[in-house]
Structures are given as structure tokens and as C-alpha cells.
Amino acid sequence: MTVATITFAISGLLAGIAGVLIAPRTFANPYLGGTFNTFGFVSMMIGGTENPAFAMAGGVLLGVLAEGANTYINSQASDWFPFVILVLVLLVSPKGIFSLIAAALGQLPLLIKQFPLYLQRTRERVASIERPIAVGRADEASPLLANPLADRLTRYALIAAIVIAYLVATYLIAWADLQGQGLILVAAIYAILAIYLDATAGVLGLYSLGVGGFFAIGAYLTTILSTIYGMNLFLLIPIVVVTTGLLGVIGAALLRVSGLHFAITTFIFTLVITVLATDLQITNGMQGLLGPNFPDLRDSLASLGSPIVWCVMLTLLVVTFVVWSVRRSLLYPVLLAIRDAESFAEAAGVRPGPVKILIFALASAAIGFAGWLFCFLGVVSPSQFSWSVSLNVLIMILIGGINTTPGPIFGAAFVSMFPVLVHINPWLQQVLYGVLSISVVTIVPEGAVGVAKRAWARLQPTLSRGVRPPAALDAAPARETEGAVERDSLVRLFRRRARTPRLRRRLRRSSNVATSHSDMGQGRPF
Amino acid sequence: MLQFLLSGVSIGAIYGLLGLALALSFYVTRVINFAQGQMLTMAIVVAASLSESGYNPWIGVALGPIAATAIGVVSYFVAVRPILKADRFSFGWMVSTLGFGLALENAIAYVVGPRSRAFPPLLNNIGVHIGGVLLTAQQILAIVVAGVIVAALELVRRRTLFGKVGMATASDPEMAECIG
Amino acid sequence: MSVEVAAGHIHGLIGPNGSGKSTLANIIAGRLRPTSGSIFIKERRVDGFGPSDCARLGLRRSFQAAQLIKELTTRQNVLVGAYGLAANVGLRSVVWPLLASARRDMDRMSDRALCALRAVGAGGWTDRRIRDVPHGIEQLTQLASVCVASPDIIILDEPATGLTHREVEHLAWILRELKGRGLTMIVIEHQTRFLFPLCDPRHCLERRRGRADWDGRRSALRSGREEGVSRRMNGVVALRRDRSPSWPMRRRQNQIVAMAEGTNRLIRKIMARS
Numbered sequence: 001m002t003v004a005t006i007t008f009a010i011s012g013l014l015a016g017i018a019g020v021l022i023a024p025r026t027f028a029n030p031y032l033g034g035t036f037n038t039f040g041f042v043s044m045m046i047g048g049t050e051n052p053a054f055a056m057a058g059g060v061l062l063g064v065l066a067e068g069a070n071t072y073i074n075s076q077a078s079d080w081f082p083f084v085i086l087v088l089v090l091l092v093s094p095k096g097i098f099s100l101i102a103a104a105l106g107q108l109p110l111l112i113k114q115f116p117l118y119l120q121r122t123r124e125r126v127a128s129i130e131r132p133i134a135v136g137r138a139d140e141a142s143p144l145l146a147n148p149l150a151d152r153l154t155r156y157a158l159i160a161a162i163v164i165a166y167l168v169a170t171y172l173i174a175w176a177d178l179q180g181q182g183l184i185l186v187a188a189i190y191a192i193l194a195i196y197l198d199a200t201a202g203v204l205g206l207y208s209l210g211v212g213g214f215f216a217i218g219a220y221l222t223t224i225l226s227t228i229y230g231m232n233l234f235l236l237i238p239i240v241v242v243t244t245g246l247l248g249v250i251g252a253a254l255l256r257v258s259g260l261h262f263a264i265t266t267f268i269f270t271l272v273i274t275v276l277a278t279d280l281q282i283t284n285g286m287q288g289l290l291g292p293n294f295p296d297l298r299d300s301l302a303s304l305g306s307p308i309v310w311c312v313m314l315t316l317l318v319v320t321f322v323v324w325s326v327r328r329s330l331l332y333p334v335l336l337a338i339r340d341a342e343s344f345a346e347a348a349g350v351r352p353g354p355v356k357i358l359i360f361a362l363a364s365a366a367i368g369f370a371g372w373l374f375c376f377l378g379v380v381s382p383s384q385f386s387w388s389v390s391l392n393v394l395i396m397i398l399i400g401g402i403n404t405t406p407g408p409i410f411g412a413a414f415v416s417m418f419p420v421l422v423h424i425n426p427w428l429q430q431v432l433y434g435v436l437s438i439s440v441v442t443i444v445p446e447g448a449v450g451v452a453k454r455a456w457a458r459l460q461p462t463l464s465r466g467v468r469p470p471a472a473l474d475a476a477p478a479r480e481t482e483g484a485v486e487r488d489s490l491v492r493l494f495r496r497r498a499r500t501p502r503l504r505r506r507l508r509r510s511s512n513v514a515t516s517h518s519d520m521g522q523g524r525p526f
Numbered sequence: 527m528l529q530f531l532l533s534g535v536s537i538g539a540i541y542g543l544l545g546l547a548l549a550l551s552f553y554v555t556r557v558i559n560f561a562q563g564q565m566l567t568m569a570i571v572v573a574a575s576l577s578e579s580g581y582n583p584w585i586g587v588a589l590g591p592i593a594a595t596a597i598g599v600v601s602y603f604v605a606v607r608p609i610l611k612a613d614r615f616s617f618g619w620m621v622s623t624l625g626f627g628l629a630l631e632n633a634i635a636y637v638v639g640p641r642s643r644a645f646p647p648l649l650n651n652i653g654v655h656i657g658g659v660l661l662t663a664q665q666i667l668a669i670v671v672a673g674v675i676v677a678a679l680e681l682v683r684r685r686t687l688f689g690k691v692g693m694a695t696a697s698d699p700e701m702a703e704c705i706g
Numbered sequence: 707m708s709v710e711v712a713a714g715h716i717h718g719l720i721g722p723n724g725s726g727k728s729t730l731a732n733i734i735a736g737r738l739r740p741t742s743g744s745i746f747i748k749e750r751r752v753d754g755f756g757p758s759d760c761a762r763l764g765l766r767r768s769f770q771a772a773q774l775i776k777e778l779t780t781r782q783n784v785l786v787g788a789y790g791l792a793a794n795v796g797l798r799s800v801v802w803p804l805l806a807s808a809r810r811d812m813d814r815m816s817d818r819a820l821c822a823l824r825a826v827g828a829g830g831w832t833d834r835r836i837r838d839v840p841h842g843i844e845q846l847t848q849l850a851s852v853c854v855a856s857p858d859i860i861i862l863d864e865p866a867t868g869l870t871h872r873e874v875e876h877l878a879w880i881l882r883e884l885k886g887r888g889l890t891m892i893v894i895e896h897q898t899r900f901l902f903p904l905c906d907p908r909h910c911l912e913r914r915r916g917r918a919d920w921d922g923r924r925s926a927l928r929s930g931r932e933e934g935v936s937r938r939m940n941g942v943v944a945l946r947r948d949r950s951p952s953w954p955m956r957r958r959q960n961q962i963v964a965m966a967e968g969t970n971r972l973i974r975k976i977m978a979r980s
Contacts, residue, residue, distance in 0.1 A: 005602055007554040011547040012598020014675065015562045016591030018543035019569030021668045023590075027642035028574035030567055030634040033627065036544055037563030043538075043545025044552070052553045052683075055545035056676045063538015064531060071530045207620060260558070263620055267560070322800050329799035330812060333775065333782045334789055341773035347735065348851065349761035349790045358796075391624045398621065427636035434629025441618040441625075442608040487883060489825035493818065494856050494887040 034387060035079075038271045039066075041264050042082040046089050047098050054098040061097075079279055083272040090254045090265065166317060174309040181309060185377055187416040188312050192319050192370045194396040194408035196363045199323050201394070202403035203332070204359055205339030207259060209390045210251065210266030213273040214244050214364045216385035218371020219291075220277060223380045226292045233292060240372050241365045248364025252357035270387045277382040288381025291374075308376050315373065316409075319366065324405050335359075388430065395433060398440045401449025410448055536665035539672035546676070557606050557619050559598070561627030564634075569594040571634050574645050583645075601626050713858075716881060716891045718901040727894045728770065731861050734892075735767045736760040747859065762790060764858035768865060772848045776837040780828060780847045783836060784819040787851030791815065822854035823847070826880055842873045849880070859890045866897050874900050 018036075026032070039062065047058030062082060069081040089097055173184055193211055200206045218240050225231045225239070254265055294308040326332060337345035338352045345352055374380075392415060400411025419429050444451060544562060552558050572593045573586030605622040612618075655661075711717050719727050732738040734745055736757040745753040747763055755763075766787070774783045789795070792811040802808045823832050828846040831839055836847065845865060852860055862881075866874045874897065881891060881904055895901045 004555045004607075005599060007551055008559065008598045008602035008606070009595050010598075011551045011559060011562065012565050012595040012601075013591050014543050014547035014550070015565040015598070016569035016594025017671065017675070018540050018547070019566040019594065020573055020587045020590045021543070021664070021671060022537075022540050022566075023570045023573055023587075023645040024664050026645075028567075028570045028645050029642035030571060030631055030638070030640060032570065033561075033563035033565075033567040033631055035563075036541075036566050037560070037627075039541040040544030040548050040562055043541045044548045047545060047549060052546055052549040053676050053680055055549035056539075056542035056672060059540070059542020059545045060535055060538035063536070063541050064534035067530045067534030067537060209624075264558070325802040325804070326799045329802035329808065330785060330789075330792060330795045330815060331799040333778055333785045334795075336775045336778060337783075337786045340775045343737070343757070343769065344773045344851075345786060345789075346737075346757040347761055347767050347769070348787045348855070349758050350786075351756075351758045355796075387624075388628050391621070391628060394621055395625070425636065427632040427640075430632035431629045431636065434625040434627070434632070437625030437628070438605050438622040441622045442612070445612075445618065485829065486825050486827055486880070489821045489829075490883055490887060493821050493825055493853060494889075 034271055035275065038082055038268050038275075041268055042086045045086055045261065045264065048093075051098075057098050079275045080272050083268055086265065086268060087250075087254070090261065163317070166313070170310060170313040173313070174306045181306060182377060183417065183420060185309065185312050187413050188316050189370050189374050189377075190393065190396065190416050191409045191412035192316055192373075193367060193393050194400070194412045195319050195323055196366050196370075197393050198397045198402060198404075198408045199326070200360055200363045202397065203327075203335045203339065204356060205259065206252075206356060206360055207263045207394075208251075208266045208360065208363075209263055209387065209394070210269045210364075211367055211393045212385045212387055212390040213266070213270035214247070214367040215371045215374065215389070216270075216273050216277060216382075217244055217247070218368035219375040219380045219385070220289075220371075221368075222372045223289045223291050223375045227289065233295060237369065237372060240368045244368025244371075245361045245365035248361035249357060251364070252360040267387060267390070270385070270390050274382050274386045277385065288379045288384075291376055291378055291380050294376045308373075312373055315369070320405065320409070327405065388433075391437065392433060395437045395440065397447070398437070398445070399447055401447030402445075404447070404449040407447050407449040414448075532661055533665060536661065536668045539668045543672055543675065546679070550679070555606075555610075557610070558623070559601060559606070560620065560623040561601055561605070561630060564627040564630040565594040565597050565601075567634065568597055568630065570645070571638055574643050575638055577645065578643060597630065711890060711892060713890050714885065714888050716885055716893060716904050718905045719892060719894045720896070720898060720901065728863055731767065731863050731892070731894055734760075735765065735861055765861070766852040766855065766857040766859070767861040768845075768848045768852050768863055770863045770867060772844045774836045774844060774847060777835060779833050779835055780823060780839065780843065780850075781816065781819045781832045783847055784822050784851045784854050785815055787822075787854045788815050788818055789855075791818070791855060818854055819850070822850040825853065826850045827876055841868045842870060845869060845873075845877075849877075853884070857889070859892075860884070861892045861894075863894050864896065865893065866895055866900050878904055 022036075039059070043059035043062050044055045045058070046062060047054030047056070062085060065085060066081055073081075173181060176184075193215065197208065197211055200208055221240050221243065222233070222236050225236055226233055251262075251266065251269070254262065294311070296307060326335075334345060334348075334350055335355070337348070338350065338355060342352050393412075396411035396415045397408050398411070399414060400409065401407030415433075419426075422429075424432075440447070544566060547562050547565075548558055551562075569590035573583070573590035576586035576589060577583040601623065605626040606619050609618040609622055719730065729738065733740050733753075734747075736752065736755045736759065740753055743753070744751050747760065747765055750763065752760060752763065775786075792815055795811075798805055798808050802812075820829070820832055823829055823846075826846045826849045828843050828850060831843050831847075834843075836844060839847070845868070849862075849865065852862075866877055869877065878900055881893070885891065893901060893904065
């Protein structure tokens with residue numbers, strides 16, 4: 001522990017020295033930290049993690065390039081230039097340039113020898129791979145799993161009740177006063193952001209700090225294109241969604257590096273977008289732009305109240321539903337496997353790379369859409385999208401409960417309503433958020449929903465916890481009967497072996513008919 | 527062209543110092559302190575407010591890094607150590623160091639106010655001509671300091687016992703902890 | 707080295723720590739890339755394929771330290787192994803509860819997972835989370851996830867680690883049953899008493915293997931050293947460790963031991979008669 005303490009002390013010292021060295025050249029304001037963080041992180045990534053001194057080399061390189069950009073491109077180029085450099089470096093060498101150089105010098109002969117082999121193997125690999133082996137006919141339904149119809153109907157009734165209550169609440173909100181509306185809408189949009197971040201971070205393990213950046217792109221793109229260029233608002237939806245989705249794809253392509261590098265890159269992304277928003281003429285700097293007005297509904301629907309409320313709340317409903325259904329699908333264990341045990345997932349035939357890229361791109365597109373929704377709520381200015389917003393969304397998930405369905409919604413409601421209910425100095429409020437984030441991660445990592453679940457479990461001791469543990473293998477049932485069960489299971493498992501694909505497809509088609517017949521026998525609806 | 531090259535090197539030296547701070551903490555403890563930028567700000571703000579209050583600016587220059595060091599240690603004990611104790615491989619420190627940075631930034635804003643303040647241009651006014659290029663003494667100082675620090679760090683890492691302990695902790699933290 | 711594994715048989719791989727058993731398994735399964743030589747699965751050349759591609763060809767493997775999802779039940783973990791069996795899972799997952807076909811597939815796969823768990827003898831633990839389950843059951847869950855997709859070839863990396871005596875016997879029984887179903891198995895194991903009775907008299911050919919270590923210093927490049935003579939013993943391939951004094955333990959997974967210069971033997975795997 002002492003080693004770590006001393007190391008952190010030295011790091012602090014170095015940062016301090018850097019600070020006083022730069023002080024005479026700039027103005028001292030408390031928010032410098034963010035900008036310099038960008039440069040510091042990029043230096044570290046360029047240098048690589050093999051040797052800390054490489055970070056210095058990376059910094060010098062970055063400085064020269066930034067000054068060059070300042071001189072030859074534009075005096076403000078050094079704001080976004082580091083990010084471009086970072087992306088290039090990560091594409092070329094995830095471990096940083098200098099580490100690559102050092103490693104390459106050591107490995108050069110082997111690399112040269114391997115190159116033709118690599119080419120040859122790539123060529124051979126492009127030849128098609130067999131389609132995944134699909135099981136032909138369905139196994140007979142096991143009695144353990146048949147969902148009794150009554151049970152399912154009760155569940156449907158419950159879900160329908162929740163949805164109806166939600167729609168009624170939306171109607172009430174649509175007619176409420178503007179201030180209350182504004183509060184709830186902001187909370188709802190943050191809930192959408194939180195749900196998507198939970199889907200990437202909680203389920204898939206991709207800790208993206210780029211929420212603020214994608215959110216900003218969505219909002220600014222909509223505002224600029226609609227107020228300045230006069231484009232149709234609804235036409236902008238696909239534009240915004242596709243843009244953020246594509247950016248998400250590029251970002252996720254950098255995912256082949258570790259999750260930490262991904263977090264850092266997205267962090268820097270948000271910082272850069274914020275800085276761009278402050279610098280560019282078109283975004284009107286720190287004051288921001290006034291968002292467009294949401295078009296009114298047709299007269300026939302006017303009785304529903306404010307249209308933007310319906311838009312936002314319906315989006316929230318759809319988003320919650322989508323994530324909820326993924327959690328109940330066959331994809332869910334696979335996603336968790338990619339998060340926790342990637343080699344296990346790979347060994348089962350899953351390709352983690354494309355899955356991660358796809359999900360991250362979809363989440364980014366959705367966050368861009370949330371930006372589209374957000375700009376109708378008022379002013380769009382850089383301070384609303386800074387890196388502290390990304391952090392706020394993460395805090396929302398952590399408070400509410402990571403990797404749960406109601407968690408992010410609850411967290412979003414709590415965090416966004418908090419400043420309105422408790423009136424304190426805005427700076428102290430942010431300090432409180434910071435302290436909250438530290439304490440949540442330290443003390444209650446599973447969030448409110450997790451705490452609730454544990455309390456519930458403790459109140460219900462007779463449920464699964466208390467059941468007598470099943471007979472372990474060491475207990476001695478009759479060998480023959482035990483063997484019989486297992487042999488029978490093995491037979492069912494391996495009954496159908498792989499045959500030619502065409503034959504299998506024909507089998508499958510005919511078997512679907514067989515399945516539906518057997519389903520009818522069981523009383524299950526189609 | 528040499529102008530921007532040299533001035534680039536000087537500002538790069540500062541970026542590199544910050545990157546070095548980050549890389550060092552990562553190298554030894556596998557944790558990245560997202561609040562480093564805020565520590566830099568802390569040093570600047572401390573120095574600036576001291577000089578504004580009338581003290582000799584050089585005192586501010588000395589106290590700034592000391593304040594940053596103290597904050598660094600505090601950040602370790604508050605934001606990093608509890609997480610690592612609970613589960614060595616979790617990523618929770620990312621959130622907690624970010625939160626620490628957020629809290630620090632806004633605490634500074636609360637205490638000294640958010641407006642920018644100028645810092646006396648200590649060495650910035652002295653110009654030095656090198657091969658037809660104008661550099662301020664401040665810039666040269668930055669390069670020199672950075673170079674000295676890097677050399678010192680390498681020396682410490684390779685030769686002294688502390689350095690070797692640091693490298694050992696980097697490659698196998700649990701074993702290092704077992705050994706003490 | 708050159709190894710040939712016949713279909714439908716169990717082949718063992720033993721050797722001291724660091725002799726390259728897990729490396730060989732990783733190379734076959736696609737996690738590591740050989741610097742030279744080739745691997746054939748069912749007469750198809752697969753070196754350079756990734757692990758997910760090898761899995762789709764019908765080869766499944768288990769890991770020495772079972773990596774499972776702690777917060778899910780054993781059955782859900784086995785469902786991961788059944789990934790490729792239902793079509794279009796990703797696409798349908800966004801509206802999963804609404805689709806009747808999705809419910810059917812879920813039931814089918816769940817049933818299959820249950821089957822697999824029962825087959826390996828962990829049938830009583832299907833709804834317990836992995837973090838509440840003893841180590842032996844974790845190993846069995848891994849085995850079940852390997853079997854659930856009816857693979858043709860299985861590589862087991864030290865499956866008997868940490869199992870009690872009774873559990874090891876049970877494991878041997880399961881493996882014999884699987885062989886009866888026509889599976890080909892490669893088992894890496896330390897416990898020879900467990901392994902030797904399992905493997906067949908018909909064994910794979912193993913010729914002398916030479917090794918060279920690449921550790922960055924050119925002077926260290928050797929060729930064709932004395933070690934590596936294997937013993938043909940009931941289908942078990944024994945790898946000997948390089949006895950030279952400066953042989954370091956490789957820790958980084960991506961560093962492959964380079965083959966000896968001049969030896970360009972092919973690695974033939976599993977010429978299946980399918």
C-alpha cells in the first residue's frame with residue numbers, strides 16, 4: 001500500500017509542476033482541468049503503457065503536432081487535433097506508438113518471417129465457413145418447462161396494467177404546467193440515456209463515457225440544421241440517428257483494445273465535442289442556441305395535450321421495452337458471457353467483436369435520438385453536454401442499480417430531480433454529485449434496486465434460498481438409475497448429428513409443421 | 527518552422543508531464559486517476575490566489591505542486607483504495623476518480639470563484655534567441671524540467687530499490703502484496 | 707510436433723507444467739496462432755481461424771479455470787453454449803416476448819440445456835447461480851456447455867482439476883459414455899490414473915519433436931534439441947519439457963513458441979471419417 005501511496009503522491013507532484021509551468025502562459029480558472037486532461041490522456045495513449053517515460057515522448061510529439069496544427073491550419077485547431085491523433089494512433093497500434101516501436105525493434109525478424117504466412121492464411125480464411133449447425137426437429141417439450149396458460153395470462157394482465165397506468169400518467173403530464181413538464185421531460189430523457197448506457201455498460205461491459213458527446217451531436221445537429229438551414233424536423237431524425245450510429249461504429253472499431261482504452265477514448269471524445277461546441281462559430285459558443293419548437297399535433301389529436309410530452313414518454317416506453325425483451329431473450333446470457341467470460345463465449349461460437357460494435361452503434365444512435373428530443377426543451381449549450389454529464393448518467397445507473405430494468409429509470413429520476421428539490425449552490429451540488437459517485441461505487445455498488453432485492457429476499461426466507469440443497473454427487477443413489485437418467489439425456493442430446501445442410505434445411509421446414517401440431521396438442525397458442 | 531517546432535516541444539513537455547503522471551500511476555497500480563487534470567488546476571489556482579493576495583509569486587510556485595501532491599494522496603485514499611480493497615479487478619475506480627475530479631473542480635470554483643485570473647508572467651517576459659527563434663525562458667524552463675524529471679524517473683526505476691519495487695508491483699500486484 | 711487424432715477415440719495429453727499442453731490446445735482451438743505448420747480439422751485447414759470459427763466447425767473446448775457468468779444460473783450458462791442452435795437470435799431479441807417462435811426456441815433450448823446438465827450429472831443444480839455452486843459442479847457445467855451443441859470434437863483442458871475422487875470417477879464414466887456416442891476427445895490431464903484407463907490402445911503417431919525458443923536474443927535461437935521424445939503409451943502423448951537451463955516461462959499468451967528451423971511437419975488433426 002505504501003508503494004501506491006507514494007506513486008499517487010508523485011503523480012500529484014508531477015501534475016502540480018506541470019500546472020505551475022503552464023500557469024504564466026494561461027489564465028487560471030478552475031475548469032482548465034478538463035482541457036488538460038485531454039492532452040494528458042492522449043500523451044499517455046500515444047506513448048503506450050510499456051514504460052511511463054514513453055508518455056513524455058508522446059507528450060512532446062503531441063505538442064509539436066498541436067503547435068503545427070495551430071500554425072498551419074487554424075489557431076483553434078489544437079482543440080480537436082489531439083483527438084484526431086489519438087484515433088489514428090489507436091487504429092494503428094492500440095498499445096501506443098512508442099511501445100509499438102520498442103516491441104517492433106525487438107520482434108522485427110519474427111515479424112518479417114511471419115508476414116507471408118499471415119497473407120496466405122488470410123487468403124485461406126476468406127473461404128466460406130459452414131453455417132452454424134442447427135438442430136433439426138424440436139425435442140419434445142419437457143413438462144418442467146411448459147408455461148401454464150393461466151400463469152402467462154396473469155403476467156400479461158400485469159404488464160397491460162402497468163402500460164395503461166403509464167399512458168394515463170403521460171396524459172396527465174401533457175396537461176400539467178410547463179415547469180413540472182420540463183422537469184419530468186428532462187428526467188425522462190436522462191432515463192433514456194441511462195437505459196442505453198446500462199445496456200452497454202451493465203450488460204455488455206463497455207464503459208462508455210461518450211454519452212455526453214453523442215447526446216451533444218444529436219442536439220446540436222438538429223438545432224443547427226433546423227433553425228439555421230430550415231430542414232424539416234422529422235427528416236432530421238434519420239440523419240441524426242445515422243450520423244451518431246456511424247460514429248458509434250468507428251468508436252467501437254477501436255474496441256479491439258481493452259475496455260480501459262475504450263473508456264478513455266470516449267472520455268476524450270466528449271471533451272473534444274464540448275470544446276468544439278464552444279469554439280465553432282456556428283454553435284454560438286458558450287451561450288448556445290435556442291432549440292426549435294416542436295410542431296403541434298393535428299387538431300384531431302390536440303386534446304392529448306403537449307405533443308413533446310407524448311413523444312418523449314412513448315420513446316421511453318419503447319426503449320424500456322426493447323431492453324427488457326433483450327434481457328429475457330436467448331441473447332442475454334450470451335451478452336453477459338461477452339462481458340464476464342469472453343473466451344467462454346468465443347469457444348461457444350460467438351463473435352464478440354461484431355456484437356460489441358453493433359450494440360454500441362445502436363446505443364449511440366439511440367443517444368443521438370435522445371439529443372434530437374432534448375433540443376426541443378430549450379437552450380442547447382455546451383455546458384449541458386460536458387464530461388460531467390457523462391459521469392452523471394453513470395451515477396444514475398449506479399444509484400439505481402446496474403444491469404436491472406427499473407434501476408436506470410429510478411436513478412435518472414433521482415439525480416435529475418435532486419437539484420430542484422434541494423436548493424443549494426450549483427457548485428456545491430456538483431461537489432455533492434462527485435461525492436455521491438464515490439460513495440455509491442464504494443458502499444453500494446449494486447444500487448437501490450439491488451438493495452431492495454436483498455431486503456426482499458431477507459423478508460422471504462422460505463423461498464429458494466432455504467430449500468434443502470440437492471443431493472450432491474457424493475450421496476449414493478443407486479448407480480443404475482442415476483446412470484439411466486444420464487444415459488437417456490445423452491441420447492436425446494446427441495440424437496441428431498450433423499448432416500448435409502440442404503438435408504437439414506428440409507428437415508427443419510418439415511419439422512416446424514410437426515412442432516405446431518404438437519403445440520396444438522399441448523394447448524399452446526400459435 | 528523551427529519556431530513552432532521548439533514551442534511545440536515546450537508545450538509538449540508539459541503535456542508529457544501530465545501524461546507521465548497518468549502513466550506512472552497506471553503502470554504501478556493499474557489505476558488511472560481521472561482527476562489528474564484537476565490536480566493541475568489545483569496547483570495553478572493555489573499559486574494564482576496566493577500571488578493575488580500579495581505574496582511573492584515564487585511562494586505560490588512552490589506551494590502549488592505541494593498542494594497537488596497532497597490532493598493526489600487524498601484522492602488515493604478516498605477514491606481508489608476502498609474500491610481496490612473490495613475487488614481488485616473492478617472498474618469502479620473509474621467512476622470514483624471521475625467523481626473526485628468533479629467534486630474537486632467545483633469545490634475550487636466554489637472557494638475561489640469561477641472567473642479566470644491572470645498569473646504573473648514570471649519568466650515569460652524574458653526572451654531568448656536560439657538560432658533565429660524566439661523562445662521565452664518559461665518555455666525553456668519547461669523543457670529542462672521535463673527532461674530532468676524523466677531522467678530522474680528512469681534512474682529511480684532502474685537503479686534504486688524503490689524503483690524495482692515499483693516495477694514488481696506493476697507486473698504482479700498480488701504477489702507483491704503478499705511479499706509486503 | 708506431428709499428431710494425428712482418430713475420430714471417435716479419446717486421446718490423452720500429459721506432460722509437466724510448461725511443456726506446452728495448454729498451448730497446443732489453444733493452437734488447435736484457434737486462440738493462438740502457430741508460427742509454422744498447419745492444423746486440419748475434418749480435412750479442412752484451420753490454422754489462423756479464430757476460436758469462434760473453430761467452434762462453428764464442430765470443435766468445442768473447456769478451460770482449465772472455468773470461466774462462467776457468476777450471476778446467472780447453471781442452465782443459463784449452458785445456454786451460452788447453445789448459441790448457434792437457434793436462428794436469428796440477435797434480430798429477434800428486441801421483441802422477444804412478443805414472438806411465439808421466440809418462446810418456442812427458448813423452451814427448446816432450455817430443455818436442451820437441462821438435458822445436457824442431466825447428462826453430465828448436475829441435474830439437481832439447474833437453477834442455482836454459479837457463485838453458489840461448488841467447484842465440481844462448475845466443472846460439470848462447463849462440460850455441459852461444451853456438450854449441449856452436439857459437437858464432433860471436444861478438447862478438455864484439465865477437467866479433473868479440483869474434483870473429489872468420486873467426482874473424478876463420475877467424470878470418467880461420462881467421458882466413456884460420450885465416446886460411445888461417437889465423439890472424439892482430446893483430454894489434457896495431470897492425473898494419470900484417471901487418464902490412462904480412458905484412452906484407447908489405438909493411438910496417434912508422435913515423432914520426435916524439436917523445439918526452439920525465441921526470446922529476443924538471437925543467440926538463443928536453437929534448433930532440434932534433444933528433448934521431445936514421446937512415449938507411445940496407450941494413446942497418450944507425453945510432452946517433455948525443454949531441459950535447457952535458460953528456458954523461461956512464457957507468461958504472455960500471444961507469444962508462440964517457434965518451431966525448429968527446417969522442421970516443417972504438418973500437424974494433422976482429426977481426419978474424420980464422416
